[in-house]
Amino acid sequence: MKHFILFTFLCIILMFFYSGNAFSQYAVYLNSAYPFVDILGDSCVGIGSERHDSGIFTNANGWNSQVTEGRIVLKFTPSSYPWKYDRMCIALTSLMAMADSLQFDIVIYDTTGNGGIPGTTPVFTLTNQIARPILSLPEFSWFSFDISSSPQLNSGSYFIGIRYDASQTSQGDKYILSDGDTSLSIWPGYGWSSLIGQWTEAQNIWPGYKCFAIRTTGSSATGMTNINTTIPEKYDLKQNYPNPFNPMTQIEFGIPENKFVKITVYDITGRVIEILVNQELNAGTYKVIFNADSYSSGMYFYKLETDGFSETKKMVLIK
Numbered sequence: 422m423k424h425f426i427l428f429t430f431l432c433i434i435l436m437f438f439y440s441g442n443a444f445s446q447y448a449v450y451l452n453s454a455y456p457f458v459d460i461l462g463d464s465c466v467g468i469g470s471e472r473h474d475s476g477i478f479t480n481a482n483g484w485n486s487q488v489t490e491g492r493i494v495l496k497f498t499p500s501s502y503p504w505k506y507d508r509m510c511i512a513l514t515s516l517m518a519m520a521d522s523l524q525f526d527i528v529i530y531d532t533t534g535n536g537g538i539p540g541t542t543p544v545f546t547l548t549n550q551i552a553r554p555i556l557s558l559p560e561f562s563w564f565s566f567d568i569s570s571s572p573q574l575n576s577g578s579y580f581i582g583i584r585y586d587a588s589q590t591s592q593g594d595k596y597i598l599s600d601g602d603t604s605l606s607i608w609p610g611y612g613w614s615s616l617i618g619q620w621t622e623a624q625n626i627w628p629g630y631k632c633f634a635i636r637t638t639g640s641s642a643t644g645m646t647n648i649n650t651t652i653p654e655k656y657d658l659k660q661n662y663p664n665p666f667n668p669m670t671q672i673e674f675g676i677p678e679n680k681f682v683k684i685t686v687y688d689i690t691g692r693v694i695e696i697l698v699n700q701e702l703n704a705g706t707y708k709v710i711f712n713a714d715s716y717s718s719g720m721y722f723y724k725l726e727t728d729g730f731s732e733t734k735k736m737v738l739i740k
Contacts, residue, residue, distance in 0.1 A: 457481075457514065457598060460556055462563030465510035465636035471497055472636040473608040474600040478561070481514055481596035482627040484587040488614045493597055493623075494530060494539055494582030495635040496609035501700040502576055504639050507569040509581055512598040512634035513554035514561035522553045523595045525585035527566055532577050538620050539580040539611055545571040550583075554595050561598050561634075568637075576696050580611065582635060598634035599627065608632040645698060649706035653677045658725040658732045661711070665737040668714040672697070672723055675706040680727040686711060687722045697723070713738045 457478040465472065473495070484491035497506070509527060527547040530539035545568070552564040568581075585592060599610075610623035610633045617626075624630045653675035661670045676682060684698040694716065697709050711723070718740045724733040 457559045457561050459512075460560045460562060462512075463508075463510055463565035464512070464563045465508055465565065465638050467638060469507070469638045469640045470636065471499065471639070473605075474632045474634060474636075475602045475605060477602065478512065478598040478600055478634055480599040480601045480627065480629055481558075481561075482599050482612075482623070482630065482633070483596035484612075484614055486588050486590075486593055488587040488616055490584065490613075490615045491587050492528065492582060492584040492611075492613040493633060493635075494528065494580040494611050495633045496578050496580050497637050498578040499574060499639060499641075501641050501645075501698065502574065502696040504574045504641060505569065506571055506574070506579070506581070506637050506639040507567065508565055508638045509568045510563055510565045510636045510638075511552070511583065512561050512563050513552055513595055514598060515554045515557055515595050522551045523585065523592060524549065524551055525583040526550065527568060528582060528584045529568070529571055530580040532580070534620060539613075544579075546584075547571075576693075576699070580609075581637060582633070599623075599630050600632040600634070601629040602631055605631045645707060645709040647703075647705050648673070648708050649675075650703075651706070652704045653706060656725070656727070656730045656732070657706075658734060660734055661723065661736045665739040666713070667738060667740050668716075669710055669712050670736060671708050671710050673706065673708045674725050676702060676704055676727065678704050680704075683726045684709060685724050685726070687724065688716075689720050694721075 513523060527550055528543040529545040531544050533540035547566065547568060550566055554562050556562055587593065607624055608631065610630065611620045612623055612626045613620050655677055657675040659673040661672045663670060672684065680702065682698050682700065682702045683696065685693055686695045686697060688694050697711060716738060718738050720735055720737055722733055722735050724731065
């Protein structure tokens, strides 16, 4: 009982301490000497999970009521390609334990902005999502959203996050948790608001920022499998089977040593259309599936590349 009373007292003190200092011109920055307590929800831990925080959150970031459109995104880079993100999880908290829901769009941007920052137009938008972060400091809730309808990522990175209107009274006092652990390197996160009018690095808006509490899960879209761990005597790229094919075919390849392997598919003009494999692999024999359902009939090429070896073969899609 004593511990409960002490915890409640600390929460009240924290709430009063922040209530007068929360808002700067564009954002809110909270900094607690105590880690936030994970209470509810899905934190996207499991197969295909990508996270860049330490799991102990000491900050919370958001936009003030002058912002009629605010966006917060975090960069995600899968370990292999192509990749399908299927869930986005975000941790939210409320200063005053308000009962109102936070309403927002989930947005995904590519890296076509200047210097690889988020592009200007989302490549994917999931509108009218709702979360109800009713818990007050130092507690927070995880919320999980299905983003499996987002486009496949064939190379590079995505910036994934939310877009909302902070000027609405019901949207105030709700913030995204962030990690301020000084042992972490800053992970690329960006903010955009109707006042700033451009993407700005998160650490330049919210001091102490290291990483937003945004996580994802996903899986390789290739269905690559290791079919034989016996070490081949040499590099071997086999002819795809079946060939001609419609719309799926498998490509088998062998590597005699641990290497970073890349398998790229090109159209007849030499344009890259998919990267099937782009990762470190142990010596062995593998097969990977190429699904050409979204491509038209014609001749295509696939190329195996490692450090010191390269081979290209052609295949024919007939629909």
